[in-house]
Amino acid sequence: MSRSNDDELLALLQRGDPANGHGASDSSVRRLLGDSIDSALPSRAHRVRRRRAWVIGGLAGALAFGLAAPAVSGILAPTGDLTGASVEVARPAPTPTFQVGSGRMPLAAESTEPSSTEVENGSHEVNPTASGGVPGYISFPPTDDASTVYGLTIAEEVRGESASQLSGTGYGSSDSAAIAAGTGIASIEAGARCAWTQEWLVATAAKDSKRADAAASVLTTAATWPATLVLGASVVEGFSKAAAAATDGDVMAVRGDFIGSCTTLLSDPDREDE
Amino acid sequence: MSLGQVASFRHAATAERSTRVEFERAVAPIMPDILSYFVRRVQPREDAADCLSETMVALWRHRLLLPRDESNRRAWAFGIARKVLLNQQRGRSREVKLADRVRSELRVASVADPDVTATVGDALEQLNETDRELVRLIVWDGFGVADAGALLGLRPSASRMRFARAKDKLRGLLL
Secondary structure, three states: HHHHHHHHHHHHHHOOOOOOOOHHHEEEHHHHHHHHHHHHOHHHHHHHHHHHHHHHHHHHHHHHHHHHHHHHHHHHHOOOOOOOOOOOOOOOOOOOOOOOOOOOOOOOOOHHOOOOOOOOOOOOOOOOOOOOOOOOOOOOOOOOOHHHHHHHOOOHHHHHHHHHHHHOOOHHHOOOHHHHHHHHHHHHHHHHHHHHEEEEEEHHHHOOOOHHHHHHHHHHHHHHOOHHOOHHHHHHHHHHHHHHHHHOOOHHHHHHHHHHHOOOOOOOOOOOOO | OOEEEHHHHHHHHHHHHHHHHHHHHHHHHHHHHHHHHHHHHHHOOOOOHHHHHHHHHHHHOOOOOOOOHHHHHHHHHHHHHHHHHHHHHOOOEEEEEEEOHHHHHHHOOOOOOOOHHHHHHHHHHOOOOOHEEEEEEEEOOEEEHHHHHHOOOHHHHHHHHHHHHHHHHHHHHHH
């Protein structure tokens, strides 16, 4: 087939593009971008209700679990970013079963459930029973310690959203790393990584070296999970440094990584006017 | 609230604003392409505005995972857009009431060359769904053959073979 023939066909196809002259102005598209971001942020009243719910939940958790909740509070409070008043936990449905990868991931025990109706399930897109689409190499901390609820909730949320996105796309069978990144597997990897980071922080505060070493080992592996690799060398380098910090016992560095990489993974991370 | 907490909240607010600016800078250049992607595939055409808005929300929620590399970021955004499109085609698109202005602009816009558009559209309908989408991604959305195939879960060799076969068929129909 001649080149000119090929060019003629492609030119004709391009002339037939329905988007030629589609008419939306750049300024309108940019304004829509701003409006869309605004819509993804919760209202102030919503944030206040959720913050109140977290305070109640945190108190109940502290009473129920004694050491664990204060331990994580002690780890994270100095930053001010994760004090009880500012962390927004999108709570899943009560007592979900969560079988993924090689790890079992039950969320917070019933005793942390505030009895009031003030708790809002902000993670309305979460599908806690879905299990499709999670690669076998991804595991979650095998713990039901309430102090890790924050990291586990992030994992639950991104995993639930990603599983719903994966359904019906047929992307799961692709061996393309770029597609893996685009189908939500990177989100699942990120959620699992956050859960293991918090697992390390809690274990280190509790001076449980065996548990901390196990978490550090997973974090080292997590830096080279396939969808993470696609995010670019700088991301991989950052994750590798955080894993090395965990291996070296550098609490400040791991805490910084957790705040930088994990705290805004929740769908409603906005705290700007509080 | 202690002074330390106030300072922390201010720091968080500044960081959040900075994140937002960086996000908008990273994705804004891709958005016209994503809008075109939907205009080519969504009926009625003005619904493309709602799909675009939904894609923007999804990208924002996954902003920490946005690839830093520009071409990877574009492919990532199209991957999200494809999922939004699939949901829209299943009638599961959420009501998004943000896109009125873009909707109205799309409603009044006319197709540049309606006869050619109709002829090309009819010819593309003769291809199977995968080949049709492969041709659209390559010719209209500007992806390379391998990248377009990757978006459809195809190996590069299979993409090349399918694209060559599709062009042969289209030549017979259009030239």
